[in-house]
Amino acid sequence: MSVRCALPADQPRLRRPGALSQRTPRPRRRFSHPRLPRQASSDMAPLPASDDRRQLRRTLRRRRRLLDERAQRLASMSLARQLMQLAPLRRARHVALYLPENGEIDPTPLVDWLHQRGTRVYLPVLRPLVENRLWFVHWRPDTRMVLNRFRITEPDLRQSGERIRRLAPWALDVVLMPLVGFDEQGHRLGMGGGFYDRTLAFASREHGPRPTLIGVAHHCQQVERLPHQPWDVNLDMIVSDQKVLRPANASP
Ligand SMILES: Nc1nc2c(c(=O)[nH]1)N(C=O)[C@@H](CNc1ccc(C(=O)N[C@@H](CCC(=O)O)C(=O)O)cc1)CN2
Numbered sequence: 001m002s003v004r005c006a007l008p009a010d011q012p013r014l015r016r017p018g019a020l021s022q023r024t025p026r027p028r029r030r031f032s033h034p035r036l037p038r039q040a041s042s043d044m045a046p047l048p049a050s051d052d053r054r055q056l057r058r059t060l061r062r063r064r065r066l067l068d069e070r071a072q073r074l075a076s077m078s079l080a081r082q083l084m085q086l087a088p089l090r091r092a093r094h095v096a097l098y099l100p101e102n103g104e105i106d107p108t109p110l111v112d113w114l115h116q117r118g119t120r121v122y123l124p125v126l127r128p129l130v131e132n133r134l135w136f137v138h139w140r141p142d143t144r145m146v147l148n149r150f151r152i153t154e155p156d157l158r159q160s161g162e163r164i165r166r167l168a169p170w171a172l173d174v175v176l177m178p179l180v181g182f183d184e185q186g187h188r189l190g191m192g193g194g195f196y197d198r199t200l201a202f203a204s205r206e207h208g209p210r211p212t213l214i215g216v217a218h219h220c221q222q223v224e225r226l227p228h229q230p231w232d233v234n235l236d237m238i239v240s241d242q243k244v245l246r247p248a249n250a251s252p
């Protein structure tokens with residue numbers, strides 16, 4: 001399936017991908033861009049299974065980095081259109097997303113739509129003092145931003161005057177999680193820090209409030225099979241620029 005370009009007339013206009021992050025300092029690139037014989041495309045076939053998670057991460061990150069600006073823009077618009085149809089997002093009051101880095105699919109065209117619906121938007125912030133955990137901090141257009149140690153833009157926890165507004169992860173309605181890789185069964189590969197896994201570990205419990213966890217990625221980040229790790233949080237859905245996957249083991 002190819003990525004559609006034109007917006008249907010009855011859809012609200014989407015924010016241009018990257019527009020949100022352009023207001024904030026752009027991090028210096030940390031990664032080299034190796035020359036590959038061919039351009040990445042959203043239609044690349046799923047990679048064969050591999051047990052080497054580090055190598056797989058490298059390969060998949062390189063795949064998404066090779067998408068050119070136009071492919072990124074189309075993928076981002078297609079992602080937003082699909083997300084806007086999903087019931088958990090349509091009824092959400094509190095949604096966490098992320099600012100894209102290093103070729104990640106860009107979820108920020110959703111921000112205007114969410115704000116128009118009165119939904120609050122949260123961004124992940126590296127939690128100070130506690131290893132590899134995240135806080136989710138309320139983001140507004142006037143939120144002061146800084147670069148974290150990975151050179152990813154995040155809300156500054158030292159906001160002057162105004163109290164920083166973070167929300168406990170269990171109180172979020174939806175978390176959009178950036179994926180490095182995924183498979184048809186809903187298994188995921190992240191950046192390797194275990195940040196989302198640790199922060200959202202409570203979601204595996206049977207009882208209590210929990211957000212709907214939606215992994216998002218480019219179609220070209222799909223892998224035939226990923227091994228499930230005992231600490232991996234289960235995703236309720238995975239949405240790429242080309243499809244919505246609902247893993248069989250997802251909560252109803
Ligand atoms: N846009 C965005 N923001 C995000 C995340 C993300 O994946 N994407 N995170 C999601 O957790 C958190 C940051 N996590 C990160 C974890 C590791 C590395 C990193 O640079 N890792 C090393 C080694 C990776 C490996 O083992 O292969 C590296 O890339 O050199 C960067 C960010 C919070 N914010």
Ligand SMILES: Nc1ncnc2c1ncn2[C@@H]1O[C@H](COP(=O)(O)OP(=O)(O)OP(=O)(O)O)[C@@H](O)[C@H]1O
Nearest residue numbers: 188189190191192193194195196197198201229231
């Ligand atoms: N709930 C947890 N408690 C303690 N350690 C954890 C937990 N979840 C993950 N880890 C540790 O984090 C490390 C990275 O895990 P993994 O390779 O699955 O990361 P990832 O899923 O790619 O990253 P992320 O969760 O940040 O997207 C592993 O060494 C794992 O043991």
